[in-house]
Amino acid sequence: MANLFYAMTMPGLETLAFSEIRAKLSGAELVKFMRGVALFRSPMIYEDILDLRTTEDVFASLVHIKGLRRGPEGLRVLHSATLNADLEAALMSWRRTHHGARPRTWRVVSQMTGSYDFRRMDGGKAISDALRRSLPRGMRLVEDDADLEVWLWLGSGDVLIGVRLSDASMRHRTYKREHLPASLRPTVAAAMGWLSRPDEHDIVLDPLCGAGTILIERALLGPVEDAIGGDIRDEAVSLARRNARAADVDATWKVWDARTLPLSASSVTRIITNLPFGKQIGTKEENEQLYTTLIQEFDRVLAPKGLMVSLTSEDRLWDTILREHDWRIIKKVVFVVLGQPASIFVTERS
Numbered sequence: 001m002a003n004l005f006y007a008m009t010m011p012g013l014e015t016l017a018f019s020e021i022r023a024k025l026s027g028a029e030l031v032k033f034m035r036g037v038a039l040f041r042s043p044m045i046y047e048d049i050l051d052l053r054t055t056e057d058v059f060a061s062l063v064h065i066k067g068l069r070r071g072p073e074g075l076r077v078l079h080s081a082t083l084n085a086d087l088e089a090a091l092m093s094w095r096r097t098h099h100g101a102r103p104r105t106w107r108v109v110s111q112m113t114g115s116y117d118f119r120r121m122d123g124g125k126a127i128s129d130a131l132r133r134s135l136p137r138g139m140r141l142v143e144d145d146a147d148l149e150v151w152l153w154l155g156s157g158d159v160l161i162g163v164r165l166s167d168a169s170m171r172h173r174t175y176k177r178e179h180l181p182a183s184l185r186p187t188v189a190a191a192m193g194w195l196s197r198p199d200e201h202d203i204v205l206d207p208l209c210g211a212g213t214i215l216i217e218r219a220l221l222g223p224v225e226d227a228i229g230g231d232i233r234d235e236a237v238s239l240a241r242r243n244a245r246a247a248d249v250d251a252t253w254k255v256w257d258a259r260t261l262p263l264s265a266s267s268v269t270r271i272i273t274n275l276p277f278g279k280q281i282g283t284k285e286e287n288e289q290l291y292t293t294l295i296q297e298f299d300r301v302l303a304p305k306g307l308m309v310s311l312t313s314e315d316r317l318w319d320t321i322l323r324e325h326d327w328r329i330i331k332k333v334v335f336v337v338l339g340q341p342a343s344i345f346v347t348e349r350s
């Protein structure tokens, strides 16, 4: 049975995703981090590998090559490595995660982030040619909507070929039917929930909830005592309510201005929130004013030992404001969201 797997994550969230993997899949051991990838060993394949919330996609690894040649020699190596891979074991992992089904169609998907002297498609073709010979007879190669997807990832330095165990619902979720501009990727929202050190007694607040993704993901990670979200826009609150209902999550949603929250002092134990970035919503100048007012309100509603996890692309501004208001930054995770660098701050009061 194949015991090498890899998780694809948002670049920057690899270590965090692996901490969730280690907590949920007993015996999982890290092999290597690459950009946007955590390669790990697991003593067995668990069906709930698909329930990982901070991972975008998960694969049974077929081939891992370090330092692949850039030219045509590299293509020959891809071909022969695929021919020699333990396809049987990877197919078994696929069946385990697909209720015992047998794949009838297949295709190859290639991605290239490193620089090579051949095209991404040529890499894909080298693999397809090998798979045609080694996949079970009767399986049909198709262009789209294949049962079985073999992904080739040509990174800089490392190359991975794997059988995709997940499908798009792992990263998009089924509850998120409608989107708002600036709505957060569910895996990032889950990463923020994970960073908030989830506890069943948490009273979690997202004062700027948008489509509700953060609170929903937090509630799906584990029980909470209470979840409260609000936004200044009616439309956002209705959407959050609908998304929560679709996700079967219990939460209270309100239209409010986060600068004057209708909540008592020290009434929440966690604040998890995605601040307006100044690109899609608000301007930089407005943000400076807004962030300063918000931190005072967060200070008031958060219980003394409470934790705040906040996301912004205004890293410098938020960092300065936090320090000025005596917040201690326990951890900062930098990654790329909507094409720009963003930081998740994990903070508590000094």
Ligand SMILES: C[S@@+](CC[C@H](N)C(=O)[O-])C[C@H]1O[C@@H](n2cnc3c(N)ncnc32)[C@H](O)[C@@H]1O
Pocket (backbone or CB within 6 Å): 180, 182, 183, 184, 185, 207, 208, 209, 210, 211, 212, 213, 214, 230, 231, 232, 233, 236, 256, 257, 258, 259, 273, 274, 275, 276, 277, 281
């Ligand atoms: C970056 S978005 C949050 C996106 C959200 N995490 C999601 O996944 O949909 C910031 C949100 O803050 C809201 N907002 C801006 N100013 C606000 C204020 N003063 N009070 C409450 N909400 C506000 C916006 O309407 C927007 O939905």
